[in-house]
């Protein structure tokens with residue numbers, strides 16, 4: 190549950206299991222999550238979809254320990270868990286260059302990972318660029334690199350490519366697909382894009398009325414093409430509307 | 431998506447005064463001398479009016495007379511002496527007032543308890559005009575140096591305090607939250623997020639403080655002083671030396687301009703990440 194960094198730990202993240210039972214969250218009188226029950230295995234890649242305002246970000250914030258909840262919320266098996274969030278906005282520090290943004294919070298001996306993460310997202314050569322000198326898609330790639338450089342046990346992505354055009358999105362999907370395969374972290378991806386959910390993750394959760402309404406396993410090999418997931422997309426589309 | 435593009439360009443080639451139209455980099459030199467055209471014409475006209483006897487030197491001396499006065503005072507070393515003592519008073523006052531303003535601005539911006547405890551008091555003191563304090567300051571400090579420095583420190587405290595506080599509270603809370611999620615300690619969060627985030631505000635405060643410090647200097651040197659640019663002007667008044675009075679005014683103007691240029695240089699150096707409007 191803690192978002193504290195783990196300075197010593199395995200070199201490669203193995204991912205942590207998540208156990209939610211009767212989890213509820215509310216803003217004042219407004220109930221957002223109601224008795225939500227869900228378990229996710231260590232290293233699993235899960236997508237969370239649902240209507241806007243349905244509480245997806247609230248659930249993600251609960252997992253990151255940023256929102257108070259009632260009920261059972263267990264992450265990991267007791268050891269401190271390294272959780273990293275890629276927020277709905279890039280949340281880069283405007284006064285730091287790309288590399289320093291990625292290295293933020295990394296212990297000194299791990300700084301080298303920042304440069305590698307930046308290279309992994311295709312931004313080698315832009316290390317010194319300030320956020321305002323980067324395009325929207327580049328900024329989101331820096332934010333992604335920042336989340337990955339920490340080798341999180343739990344990776345929470347809140348509509349990471351929400352603001353991108355279709356072409357850039359397609360590029361980013363291919364990128365994220367390989368990067369996620371490499372990390373091994375338990376991953377929760379929030380998205381409005383059903384195709385994105387079905388291509389990148391192995392399990393799609395539909396959040397509605399504060400509960401997990403649908404739990405769909407996607408047992409297809411990666412990388413997936415659009416046509417591979419067409420039927421599942423149509424199925425989810427019907428459930429959503 | 432371009433990958434591995436060229437190294438970044440200088441993002442902020444020039445910090446511009448409000449109202450100055452933005453210049454194209456290629457023709458920057460053209461705008462440079464135009465700025466001085468009007469002041470130059472004014473001085474020329476002024477000199478002409480004085481030379482032709484249109485202007486009574488008792489009212490306003492000719493620019494050439496001011497220059498002569500400056501030359502004479504500079505040669506005797508008097509100008510340098512008065513100038514340095516004024517600079518020293520202003521510098522010390524700004525250092526004390528600005529330093530305290532910055533410290534308290536950070537404190538009240540960061541800690542709710544400090545804000546509740548202190549901010550109302552500061553806001554109340556702020557509304558008192560500095561001039562109203564002069565009799566009290568003379569009683570407290572006499573007419574020596576400390577009273578002058580006190581007045582300048584008091585005057586510069588508030589712009590730095592208010593703008594630092596504003597800078598700290600204006601930081602996007604989502605950035606602070608991000609820092610927490612990414613494992614930064616409170617001290618690191620302060621160093622990496624709060625301080626750089628508040629810096630533009632702090633510099634705005636410093637700019638105001640520099641401007642107002644000269645105002646406070648004029649006030650504080652116009653009573654019980656035996657040195658400084660303000661004294662030079664007051665002394666000259668006794669002898670109807672309008673040339674020296676105008677010289678003092680010109681010096682104030684030049685120093686104000688230099689102070690402004692200093693802050694702009696600081697801004698360019700310290701805030702390379704700011705998007706120029």
Ligand SMILES: Nc1ncnc2c1ncn2[C@@H]1O[C@H](COP(=O)(O)OP(=O)(O)OP(=O)(O)O)[C@@H](O)[C@H]1O
Nearest residue numbers: 216219221239240241242243244245246247248277
């Ligand atoms: N800080 C807050 N205070 C009060 N209400 C909030 C707050 N944050 C979110 N809400 C409300 O909680 C509900 C769920 O918000 P949440 O951000 O979890 O939705 P979401 O599923 O992520 O939506 P979107 O897809 O648009 O991002 C919304 O109705 C929203 O208005």
Ligand SMILES: [Mg+2]
Nearest residue numbers: 245246277347
């Ligand atoms: Mg959301």
